[in-house]
Amino acid sequence: MSIPFNLSKLPIYDHCFSADRTHVAVTQDKDVAIYNLSNPKSPQLVTTLKHHDKPVTALDISADGKIVTCSQDRNALVWTPQPNKTYKETLVLLRINRAATCVRWSPNGAKFAVGSSARVISVCYFEDENDWWISKHIKRPIKSTILSLDWHENNVLLSCGSTDGHLRVFSAYIKGVDSKPLGTIWGERLPFQTLCLDVNLNSWVQDVKFSPDYQFVAGVGHDSSVYIIYPGTGELEVAEVVRVKTSHLPFTSLLFANNSKLICAGYDCHPVVFEGNQAGWIETYSVDDPKKKTAKNVENQSALNMFRQMDLKGSTETKSSNLLTIHQNTITSLRPFQYDANGLIRFSSSGNDGKVVVFEV
Numbered sequence: 081m082s083i084p085f086n087l088s089k090l091p092i093y094d095h096c097f098s099a100d101r102t103h104v105a106v107t108q109d110k111d112v113a114i115y116n117l118s119n120p121k122s123p124q125l126v127t128t129l130k131h132h133d134k135p136v137t138a139l140d141i142s143a144d145g146k147i148v149t150c151s152q153d154r155n156a157l158v159w160t161p162q163p164n165k166t167y168k169e170t171l172v173l174l175r176i177n178r179a180a181t182c183v184r185w186s187p188n189g190a191k192f193a194v195g196s197s198a199r200v201i202s203v204c205y206f207e208d209e210n211d212w213w214i215s216k217h218i219k220r221p222i223k224s225t226i227l228s229l230d231w232h233e234n235n236v237l238l239s240c241g242s243t244d245g246h247l248r249v250f251s252a253y254i255k256g257v258d259s260k261p262l263g264t265i266w267g268e269r270l271p272f273q274t275l276c277l278d279v280n281l282n283s284w285v286q287d288v289k290f291s292p293d294y295q296f297v298a299g300v301g302h303d304s305s306v307y308i309i310y311p312g313t314g315e316l317e318v319a320e321v322v323r324v325k326t327s328h329l330p331f332t333s334l335l336f337a338n339n340s341k342l343i344c345a346g347y348d349c350h351p352v353v354f355e356g357n358q359a360g361w362i363e364t365y366s367v368d369d370p371k372k373k374t375a376k377n378v379e380n381q382s383a384l385n386m387f388r389q390m391d392l393k394g395s396t397e398t399k400s401s402n403l404l405t406i407h408q409n410t411i412t413s414l415r416p417f418q419y420d421a422n423g424l425i426r427f428s429s430s431g432n433d434g435k436v437v438v439f440e441v
């Protein structure tokens with residue numbers, strides 16, 4: 081079962097639901113539109129956030145409802161909800177000279193990270209003295225554009241994927257903001273910018289996610305492969321890199337349903353599910369699989385259309401240009417939607433066709 085929402089005539093580069101899943105924020109060129117989805121058949125536009133000068137590339141919503149957006153205009157904004165259902169924007173000092181490409185709140189909402197084409201990650205936090213958001217940069221050894229980010233549950237470790245082909249895990253510990261983290265499989269001492277994992281996948285890393293138990297990490301490459309990386313016990317040691325080659329077009333986003341199941345989607349316009357463990361992963365099934373659908377033939381057509389087809393194609397046969405999937409263009413982002421005791425049971429997707437769709441795993 082799936083629930084599609086036709087929200088925009090423009091591509092949706094990113095989307096995010098509110099904590100209660102009644103509202104969704106989506107990118108619309110230079111703006112961010114917020115919709116009330118209480119009535120699935122008739123989404124209501126609540127408000128539009130306008131301040132960026134160039135297309136908004138990513139957004140995220142914190143646990144307490146604050147929205148952060150980043151844009152090709154090299155800026156990020158934090159939007160704080162007000163009692164009158166409006167939002168107050170606060171500019172963030174990113175200190176970058178290239179487009180911002182991705183953004184993620186830490187689980188506790190105390191800070192967020194912004195990836196950019198400036199080959200840096202800006203870790204941003206609020207400074208009470210000056211009443212603004214400032215940032216510290218993670219620079220080395222990043223050599224190209226950051227495409228994706230994901231936080232560990234301890235609010236300190238940060239995984240990233242970039243166009244230099246590397247998947248990395250850094251420490252984003254901010255003294256005075258974070259409590260001292262306990263030791264994990266990723267490391268014991270974690271001062272800011274500590275490199276905990278660095279794996280060269282020889283492919284653009286389009287998206288990256290920690291596993292639900294935070295013991296390993298997964299990424300999708302522009303080579304149409306899925307990579308699952310298990311860290312070793314030593315410093316920067318890698319125990320296993322599992323690569324799953326596919327015949328699909330490249331994936332752009334992924335998320336975990338549980339520790340043994342992950343979901344990927346991208347240019348094929350439908351989600352694909354992979355299952356496995358450290359011994360190996362395999363592709364198991366597709367969600368909204370076009371191979372299980374048949375095109376609807378147009379039985380009744382006007383005489384004018386019949387002659388038009390004869391003139392253009394030499395045949396009266398009409399073929400629809402619509403894909404056999406709900407999404408009619410590239411899926412740009414996957415987000416978790418609903419969990420039960422066994423893990424994720426529903427997830428949402430956005431696409432370049434202007435749709436947001438809620439799927440069942």
